[in-house]
Amino acid sequence: MTINDVARECGVAASTVSRAFSRPGRVSAATAERIKEAAERLGYRATPLSLRTVTGQTGMIGLVVSDVTNPVYFPLIRGAEAAATERDWMTLLTDAQESARKERDGIDRSLTAVDGLLLAGTRMSDASIRLVAQQLPVVVCNRAVTGVHSVVADNARGIRRAVEHLADLGHTTITYVAGPEASWADGVRWRALREATYELEMRAVRVGPFPPTVDGGVSAVQALRRLDPTAVIAYNDLLAIGLLRGLAAAGVAVPSDVSVIGFDNIFGSDFCTPGLTTVAIPLRGLGGEAVARLAAQIDGGAGHQIRPTVVPTRLVVRDSTAPRRAQHRRARSSPPT
Amino acid sequence: MTINDVARECGVAASTVSRAFSRPGRVSAATAERIKEAAERLGYRATPLSLRTVTGQTGMIGLVVSDVTNPVYFPLIRGAEAAATERDWMTLLTDAQESARKERDGIDRSLTAVDGLLLAGTRMSDASIRLVAQQLPVVVCNRAVTGVHSVVADNARGIRRAVEHLADLGHTTITYVAGPEASWADGVRWRALREATYELEMRAVRVGPFPPTVDGGVSAVQALRRLDPTAVIAYNDLLAIGLLRGLAAAGVAVPSDVSVIGFDNIFGSDFCTPGLTTVAIPLRGLGGEAVARLAAQIDGGAGHQIRPTVVPTRLVVRDSTAPRRAQHRRARSSPPT
DNA sequence: CTGAAAGCGCTAACAT
DNA sequence: ATGTTAGCGCTTTCAG
Numbered sequence: 001m002t003i004n005d006v007a008r009e010c011g012v013a014a015s016t017v018s019r020a021f022s023r024p025g026r027v028s029a030a031t032a033e034r035i036k037e038a039a040e041r042l043g044y045r046a047t048p049l050s051l052r053t054v055t056g057q058t059g060m061i062g063l064v065v066s067d068v069t070n071p072v073y074f075p076l077i078r079g080a081e082a083a084a085t086e087r088d089w090m091t092l093l094t095d096a097q098e099s100a101r102k103e104r105d106g107i108d109r110s111l112t113a114v115d116g117l118l119l120a121g122t123r124m125s126d127a128s129i130r131l132v133a134q135q136l137p138v139v140v141c142n143r144a145v146t147g148v149h150s151v152v153a154d155n156a157r158g159i160r161r162a163v164e165h166l167a168d169l170g171h172t173t174i175t176y177v178a179g180p181e182a183s184w185a186d187g188v189r190w191r192a193l194r195e196a197t198y199e200l201e202m203r204a205v206r207v208g209p210f211p212p213t214v215d216g217g218v219s220a221v222q223a224l225r226r227l228d229p230t231a232v233i234a235y236n237d238l239l240a241i242g243l244l245r246g247l248a249a250a251g252v253a254v255p256s257d258v259s260v261i262g263f264d265n266i267f268g269s270d271f272c273t274p275g276l277t278t279v280a281i282p283l284r285g286l287g288g289e290a291v292a293r294l295a296a297q298i299d300g301g302a303g304h305q306i307r308p309t310v311v312p313t314r315l316v317v318r319d320s321t322a323p324r325r326a327q328h329r330r331a332r333s334s335p336p337t
Numbered sequence: 338m339t340i341n342d343v344a345r346e347c348g349v350a351a352s353t354v355s356r357a358f359s360r361p362g363r364v365s366a367a368t369a370e371r372i373k374e375a376a377e378r379l380g381y382r383a384t385p386l387s388l389r390t391v392t393g394q395t396g397m398i399g400l401v402v403s404d405v406t407n408p409v410y411f412p413l414i415r416g417a418e419a420a421a422t423e424r425d426w427m428t429l430l431t432d433a434q435e436s437a438r439k440e441r442d443g444i445d446r447s448l449t450a451v452d453g454l455l456l457a458g459t460r461m462s463d464a465s466i467r468l469v470a471q472q473l474p475v476v477v478c479n480r481a482v483t484g485v486h487s488v489v490a491d492n493a494r495g496i497r498r499a500v501e502h503l504a505d506l507g508h509t510t511i512t513y514v515a516g517p518e519a520s521w522a523d524g525v526r527w528r529a530l531r532e533a534t535y536e537l538e539m540r541a542v543r544v545g546p547f548p549p550t551v552d553g554g555v556s557a558v559q560a561l562r563r564l565d566p567t568a569v570i571a572y573n574d575l576l577a578i579g580l581l582r583g584l585a586a587a588g589v590a591v592p593s594d595v596s597v598i599g600f601d602n603i604f605g606s607d608f609c610t611p612g613l614t615t616v617a618i619p620l621r622g623l624g625g626e627a628v629a630r631l632a633a634q635i636d637g638g639a640g641h642q643i644r645p646t647v648v649p650t651r652l653v654v655r656d657s658t659a660p661r662r663a664q665h666r667r668a669r670s671s672p673p674t
Numbered sequence: 675c676t677g678a679a680a681g682c683g684c685t686a687a688c689a690t
Numbered sequence: 691a692t693g694t695t696a697g698c699g700c701t702t703t704c705a706g
Contacts, residue, residue, distance in 0.1 A: 214608070
């Protein structure tokens with residue numbers, strides 16, 4: 001069923017059928033009606049991909065995530081999907097599976113298929129990203145790359161809130177459990193932590209890096225125990241949840257022995273034990289915002305301001321944080337109160 | 338950069354360039370080399386979407402999920418993604434957002450863009466699915482539809498194992514907390530539960546339906562408390578995790594007062610409290626298998642056996658199941674042992 | 675308001 | 691082994 005079949009059926013030219021669909025108003029109401037009716041009857045469906053050859057547009061955007069399996073992306077994907085659908089775009093999903101090569105390949109293959117690209121959690125270098133952005137509209141999520149449009153969370157403010165919260169609870173030293181070194185967010189969070197602790201006259205300690213997974217968190221506990229911290233902020237919730245498990249297994253009580261704070265407020269951070277105090281990012285909104293920025297580039301052409309869009313963060317206090325324990329926990333035999 | 342630019346650069350015909358890429362061996366090694374070099378230099382990239390007009394193929398498959406936010410789909414999406422990439426296909430993702438209309442729309446829009454369609458957790462009627470399957474290759478995940486290719490988990494065996502496990506623990510009555518009525522899996526699981534309990538001379542009780550979400554599970558607790566069950570099997574893990582939370586809030590101890598079993602083994606079922614005993618589905622494999630079946634249809638043409646591919650399930654025993662409590666729990670004031 | 679014709683990037687006959 | 695030609699489904703001039 002092509003546009004020609006519909007045209008023949010209605011006794012009009014193919015171009016008229018085309019106009020009836022893509023240029024409403026440039027065709028008389030009567031014929032437009034007739035055409036739509038015939039199209040419906042014949043079961044004709046527009047083939048947006050044909051446009052690629054003639055207009056250069058495909059009506060699709062690419063979404064490359066570093067790992068579809070990571071719960072952080074759930075709301076982000078949905079937000080992007082919804083915003084794309086609203087603009088009548090379809091979403092081409094690519095899972096990099098935490099592999100730089102797969103990511104590059106996926107981007108390469110997307111390049112000619114999409115009108116724009118969303119990069120979420122990319123592991124590529126800034127230079128590589130800029131190279132891609134030269135070829136088509138790109139928006140990077142949760143990372144700032146000079147010269148490339150991006151949408152980032154207000155990491156610094158989130159960390160600041162977390163540190164203040166711990167300060168209120170009487171903590172004086174905060175241990176940061178670091179995520180991957182290639183992660184832009186990890187750098188920003190650690191820096192913000194140092195600044196905030198400095199201002200509040202606290203101490204900051206860093207351990208890691210660790211893989212940003214539950215298992216990574218479990219394995220981090222060993223390093224942590226030597227430090228015997230009273231307050232920990234983890235790079236993200238996955239790591240924090242792993243910490244919770246590892247600490248429980250080691251007989252360290254959270255939050256009475258040590259307070260733990262995560263980042264992202266992912267699915268599961270509310271029903272782990274204890275419920276995780278964490279910095280929430282409006283990931284859904286972030287995804288939508290990213291698509292909006294992409295749309296601005298695609299429709300509006302080049303230029304505009306290239307400064308990152310910043311979405312706010314907030315601290316969600318649950319049960320993994322508590323006042324600092326009075327004395328040193330070495331006397332493991334001390335009876336519980 | 339088109340095929341023509343490369344052709345001009347090399348002093349050959351466009352068709353030769355085309356052949357150099359898509360029909361290796363039908364062009365002399367020397368020219369092939371020359372062409373590839375020039376293409377590289379000019380930054381030419383193949384545009385697979387153009388093929389749609391001439392070959393009818395797009396090199397993309399569609400993946401429609403009822404809710405991208407549901408953790409069950411993550412391994413499935415990844416499995417499908419990986420299998421598709423292996424075959425050099427790209428994945429067009431559509432999120433139905435639990436809305437039948439959005440699902441229909443998404444499918445409609447995919448129809449002309451993809452070579453085949455994977456339906457995961459579809460809410461459509463069997464008839465509608467068959468209608469779609471008439472228009473292009475379709476594989477349904479986790480649901481059997483006569484006349485349509487499908488990949489399903491061995492729900493019955495999973496339930497059977499769960500029931501046996503509870504029987505071993507001395508339980509005599511099992512309460513099933515049902516999921517959505519439109520869900521094929523819900524029907525199958527409940528039926529299997531009835532059969533298994535019948536064989537083992539136990540009793541089966543059903544409550545619900547409830548939305549298959551954590552909140553749904555929390556709200557199900559009210560209905561459950563009237564029944565005062567000793568063993569519960571929930572439609573899925575989301576529901577089961579909600580149950581765990583609701584029961585804890587109501588002061589009912591799991592597993593000593595009541596055993597709870599879920600289904601799916603989703604992310605989070607291991608770190609909720611207590612760890613959830615659940616029936617695991619190899620979702621990743623299921624997604625890969627579904628793509629394989631799709632490939633068989635696309636390449637191999639029509640026909641073949643249309644019987645569902647069945648992937649195995651297994652029971653993962655964690656901490657939410659225990660021997661049946663000795664006496665009736667009404668005396669809420671009885672001291673803990 | 676509508677038709678005719680050209681052309682998008684590419685491949686598939688059909689020649690040579 | 692390679693060039694020529696036609697044509698895929700669609701939009702876009704350009705006429706009328």
